[in-house]
Amino acid sequence: MTTQLRGEAVGQRLQATFPDAVTSWDDDVVRVKPDSIVEICQFLKDTPDLDMDFLSSITGVDYVESFEVVYHLISLTHNHSVVLKTTLYGRDDVELPSVMVVWKGADLQEREVWDLMGIVFRGHPNMKRILTWEGFPGHPLRKDHLGG
């Protein structure tokens, strides 16, 4: 059984290393600041007893007053998982750093989030649309797309 690491345990460890980066945690989620996402992911991947070597998925959710990006991480070695969430405010020029430097698996997924949700991943080498075509109006998974 994949153990879902408790948000509190991971959150406290992250807070000890990155005092300003962790905003809150609950049972199974750690919420972090968008600008620290790369350092936090690198720490989760490199720490031997966490060893989050597999980026399962990246999701963008539009809550209208803010965007949320959700990272599902798994460790194939220890068979445990953790969920990271980060909140982005604003409607235009929403951006956060790309985690492609940590996992190559972020490549297509970040492009998908950009295409459908309109969140720019800073530092991604090929930030182009992927499922729709260049010139497509707007980002279809936003709640206000085509007037909502």
Add this chain to the structure above:
Amino acid sequence: MALPTESITINLGPQHPSTHGVFRLRVTLDGEVIQDVEPIFGYLHRGTEKLAEERSYTQIVTLTDRLDYTSSMINNQAYVMATEKLAGLEVPERAQYLRVLTSELQRVASHLMGIGFFLQDLGAMGTPLMYCFRERERILDLFEMVCGARVTVSYMRPGGVTQDPPPEFWPALRTLLSDFPHYIGELERLISENEIVLARTKGVGLLSRELAIDSSISGPNLRASGVAWDLRKADPYDVYDRMDFDIPVGSNGDSYDRFLVRVMEIYQSLKIVEQCFKEIPNGPVRTDVPFFFRPPVGDAYAHVEASKGELGFYLVSDGSIAPYRCKIRAPSFINLTALTDMLLGWKVADLMVIFGSLDVNMGEVDR
């Protein structure tokens, strides 16, 4: 005098017999050698995630059929598991067995198609594919008995499955189970020691263990690279924890291993179906869930080992009858991450072999 050379860029697809759907590769070649590859897709994008936001939880089951249309049962299972987690629904034991049983049959059908088309890409026109389709047909006949549909099954529902299979299903399944090892053995003898298959696939399109994990590759492609990671074992769902089966693992991560892992998995799936057949208890097949229901506000992520890899659904509920967000973690899509790395340096003739060995399904890539 040395002649100047130039690299050329060609388009492969979007309409190409070997892409099994609409998929385009922009390939830069130095003579015959691949220098750069850019996969271009989205031609089959139907906006499944957006459509899901305007349908009730029960209605979305039909959308999941059309993701990877060669493994609808498994898509159903992943989706209903996410809704059950979100809404806290119980699933009767018999329904869990039926889900595992049908999903494993579906995995056999999907792998048969993967193997058949892979061999077709190698140039074995027709014959092996027809063998594979003959056997897949038998499984689709069983699905027709269970739910009336062959491909877009929509058999599962939040809280169970739609109906109990009719009495004639069980003897038909018995016959299928006794016929299949012979069928697959025949296919294996025909192919796996064939000189041409070996020459074209052994050592071709290497995917190292490290690159596979780093690129989030899952399913048979990851296992062919030597990683024994299977969610049916690692994170058992429904009744997989009661099943006795092995995880076939490759050693080299080449096209041959990816092909062989699928053949081996068929045997393991049949073993699971056999166990379900013997152990399935009597009882209800669905808990009482209304057609429209409102899960509490929150989110849930459920994943299963689909025939192509880790298929996950991330659902967000705002307390209404439709999900606020329905994200699909599609294994075929994410498995394409490593495609460029796998193709660089190989000859253009190996391109379709390597692409075919990944066994991607465009319905799932584009969603």
